[in-house]
Amino acid sequence: MEKSEKIEKDKNAQSTFSKNIFVLGAILLASFIMRMLSYASLTADGGITFTGYDEFYHMRRILYTTFNFPHFLNFDTYINYPYGFEVGWPPFFDLLGALLALVLGGGQPDTHTVEFAGAILPVLLGILTIIPVYVIAASVFDRRTALVGAFAFAVLPAHVYVSRFGTVDHHVAEVFLSTVAYAFFILALKLAGESKLSLSSLKNVSSDKKLISPLVLSAVSGLFFSLLIFTWVGAPAFVSFIVLYALVQTTLDIKAGKESDYLFICSAATLFATLLFTIPLSAGAVRQGLEMSAMYLSWFQVVYVLIMLAGIFLLWGFSAFVSKKGMDWKYYPGVLIFISISGILFLRMFSAEYYAFIVEGLRFFSGKGEYISTIAEAVPLFLTGQGKLTFSAVLGSFGPSFLVALAGFFLLILESKSEKSKPECIFFLVWTLFYAYLALSQRRFTYLFAVNVSILTAYTLMILLDSLDFEKEVRKLVKPGKKTEKNSESIPQTGKKVSLKTRSKSKIRQGTESKGKTAEPDYFKLVSGVALIGFVFVSSIWIGVAFAKDATSIGPEWQDSLEWLEASTPETSYYLEPSETPEYGVLSWWDYGNWIVYVGKRPAVSNNFQTGVEDSANFFLTDSEEEAKTIIEKLNIKYIITDTLMAEGKFSAITEIAGKNISDYYEIGTVKENTGLRTVVTPKKAFLHTQIYKLHKLDGTSLGNFRLVHESAMNTTENESGKENTVKVFEYVKGATFSGTVNPNETVMATLELRSNTGRTFVYQKGDVADEKGLFEITVPYSTESTGNGVHATSDYSLTAGENSTLTEVQVTENDILNGSRIELNIPD
Known part of the structure; x- marks a missing residue:
């Protein structure tokens, strides 16, 4: 009978496993569908567009890498024009996109296939992240919680937002790689604890498979940490978290009188594997020489991981010392924190460069920095850009799940106060605090915090549903009146004598269970459970669907202007070979730089790396056309693009970067x-x-070297101020100069009627005051002949001097404008 019981148990386990796989598969499918809701809007014109801003530069790198695989774009002359810029993004995400494009295109993909690969990559990484989320929740809690947590993560807006079709950004890869790395580390911790892994047991590691498993899992965790380093410059902070957790867990172990060998072996194995895998990855992408940089792939990352590994051995050694001496547990964290602070101060004295790396890293993760305050997504979670309290960001990212997860966090803290608390549970709590800090400091990190919020939401929800016996009541509703088997068949036959008392109790218990199964379901509990589920998930799904559907980032006015820029302006060279400097550049605000490079296929002075922002800000704020010309000529700019937002909502950021105050304007x-x-x-x-x-x-109507050449169609989309957003493209030209003689100190005015490409008419008017000799000069940017540009003259120039002197029908050729010709005029008295 024991054998039959084991067979029955195996069958039940297999059945449960199959059901879990089926449910998890359904969750993955739902997640895929939800993230593909943006497909229709992003492919409506037959091509593929992308969301956001950084996505367009990722697509540029993926496009370049596809045609030069495995080489990636490291230095680009199309940004920070005319100097070029070394791209600080590690290349792994873009290499994945290029590899996917090569696979989909059979080794020779066209541009559309490359763009599709880039657009679908975040969807694939997003749904794959659900698997490690499930593994973590199952390890820390149980499989039921894991399934609910996986579903919560699948529909949570914060993650849907970064994993939609068309969101070609490495953020989704950060979530995937860090979650996988932590999942393997948690599994390693759990198995190490179960197998009693210790220094002495390592002698038998070759013969005991139970001891090998945590070491292998730790090594795999290290592999994914190294891939994370190869994806994001902020990855070292995630590696550091292993050391932070080790400090917390060892402190708790010392307090409880436990050994921490299992923890240090797993941590050391993880960091050692990270070091081994990071060395070859960094070696192929580092800058020349031994230069260290935290903002680029360099030997800094290798040295940093080595320092973290040394830190683990320091924690290990000091824990052994504290335990051997029988010291109070408080000495352990106290002394180590003191050593850490002393080390940072020592670094400040003897290595200003490394100290600067640490300070800059702390400033970055806390939302501080030279330009970071001008980035909307970098403001704290509960504050607006103006510093006012707001709940819109947290509700938009998590919905009610944030409150449910918050309750779950405190419940888990209460549960973990027991000395029997599991290391994986402590890891999850400390990890949650780490991600909560990131999200509270900068709302953009909510995509990382989504993992922890989802799992805590599931944990709280399962506690509430279990208190309502929700699963039991559902079974009653689905299978009403189900009878139990006969009592005699239900009593286990083990071959041993069963006492009458035991048999009697079994009959009574089974009779009670039988009656329970034939009872009517408790509809109050059912309704309460459904209401709880609805409260948690309905709004998340609603917001997530809205995010997915409303995915277009480039409005029609910008799309129209950028397409015009590509088609109607002189083509620049080296677009896919950006090692040489192109012929000219385009100036706009940095928000739009990546759009100009990818859609307009023209070099940009400032882009989303905040390159060239000072020159852009100074140009747009100057009140002197001569100073504006100096900036333009220094940078070799031919076109300037403006939009309504730059003169309104974004104007405060322009003034801040230029060192001015918005109150001055x-x-x-x-x-x-x-x-x-x-x-x-x-x-x-x-x-x-x-x-x-x-x-x-004013359409540049008072300027002599800048002419409007294109404007977006009128009645376009509204900007954040609720007003229509218009995009205008201006060309910088030498201009033709009218000169002549009139009465001394007399005002001379040149006037020209114009019509834009939208059919709008406006008047250009530029004047000058003659000197004591009566000499005047007026530089104008428009010709009176048709040039093929959308903006054209509908009249000849007329010049007036004083109130009665007028010269009409003055014609100016396009060559006069481009060559800076001087045109002598004789205005009649």
């Missing part, structure tokens, strides 16, 4: 209305003199 006040207080923003005179105002608001 706008009067900001509040007025009381029936509905409450309303903020009123009134431009000052200084704003009316800026280059951005003269160009975008």
Whole structure:
């Protein structure tokens, strides 16, 4: 009978495993469908567009890498024009995209196939992340919680947002690789504890498979950490977390009188494997020589992992010393924290470079930095860009799951206070605090915190549902009136004599269970359980679907202008061979640089790496056309692109980077209305003199070297201020110069009527005041002949001097404008 019981048990286990696989497969399918909801909007025109800003530069690298595989784009002359820029992004994500493109294209993919591969890659990585989420939840809790946690993660908006079709960014790879690395480390910890892994037991490691497993799992964890380093420059912080956890866990072990060999063996194996795998990966991508840099792949990452490995041995050795001496457990964290602070101070004294790396890293993860305050996604989770309290970001990222997870976190803390708390549980708690800090400091890190929020949501939900006997009540509803088997068949036959008392109790218990199974379901519990599930998941699904569907980032006005830029301006060289400097560059605000490079296929002065931002800010804020020309000529710029947001919502970021105050340009006040207080923003005179105002608001009609050549169609999409967003493209030209003689100190005005590509008419007017000799000069940027540009003259120039002197029908050729010709005029008295 023992054999039959074992067979029955194996069958039940296999049945449960099959059901779990089926449910997990359904979750993966649902996750895939949800993340593909953006497909329709991003492929509506027959091509493929992408969301966001960084995505377009990732696509540029994937495109380059596909046609030069396995070489990737490291230095690019199409950004930070005309100097070029060394790209700090590690290449693994882009290599994956290129590899996928080569597979889908049979080794010779066209551009559309490459773009599809880039667009589908985040979806694939996103749904694959569900598997390690399941593994972690099952290891820390149980399989039921793991399934619910996997579903919570599949629909959580914070992760859906970074793993939609078209979101070609390495953030989804950060989540996948870090979660896999932590999942293998948790499994290693769990098996090490179960197999009693210790220094003495390592002698039998070759013969005992139970001892080999945690070591192998630790090594695999290290492999994924090294791939994470090869994906994101912030990865060393995730490696450091292993040391942080080891400090916390060892402190708890010393307090409880436990050995920590299992922990240090797993940690050392993980970090040693990370070091071994990082060396060859870094060696193929590091900068020349032995230069160290935390912002680029260099030997810094190798040295950093080596330091972390040394840190583990320090923790290990000191824990043995504390235990041997029978010291109070508080000495352990106290002394180590003191040593760490002393080490940082020592570093400041003897290695300013490494100290700067640490400080800059801390500033980055805390949301501080030279330009980081101008990035909307880098503000704290509960604050607006203006420092006001807000809950919109946390609700948009997590929905009600945040509150449910918060409750679960405190419940888990209470449960972990027991001395029997498992290392994997402590790991999960410390990991959650680590990610919570990142998300609270910068809301963009909510995509990382989504893993922990999902698992904690499932943990809390299962506690509540179990308290309602929800699963039992569902079974009653699905299979009403189900009878139990006869009591005699239900009593286990083990061949041993069973006492009457035991048999009697068994009958009573089974009779009670039988009655329970034939009872009607408790509809109050069922409704309460369904309400709980709905409260947690309905809003998450709703927000996630909205994120997925509303995926387009480039509005039609920018798409139109960038397509015009590619088709109607002189083509620049070296687009897929960016080792040489192209013929000219395009100036706009840094938000749009990647769009200009990828969609417009033109070099950009400033892009989303915040390159060239000072020059861009100074150009748009200057009140002097001569100073503006100096910047343009220094950078060899031919086109300038503006939009409504640059003159409104983004203007504060422009002033900040230029070292100015927004209050110098706008009067900001509040007025009381029936509905409450309303903020009123009134431009000052200084704003009316800026280059951005003269160009975008006045069409450059008072400037002599800048001419409007294209504007986006009118009645386009609304910007964040609720107003229509218009994009305008200006060309920098030498301009033709009118010169002549009139009465001394007399005002001379040149006027030209124009029509834009949208059919809008406007008037160009430029004047000058003659000197004491009556000499005047007026430089104008428009010709009176048809040039094929969308913006063209509908009249000849007319010049007036004083009130009565007028010269009409003055014609200017395009060659005059491009060559800077001087045109002598004689205005009649």
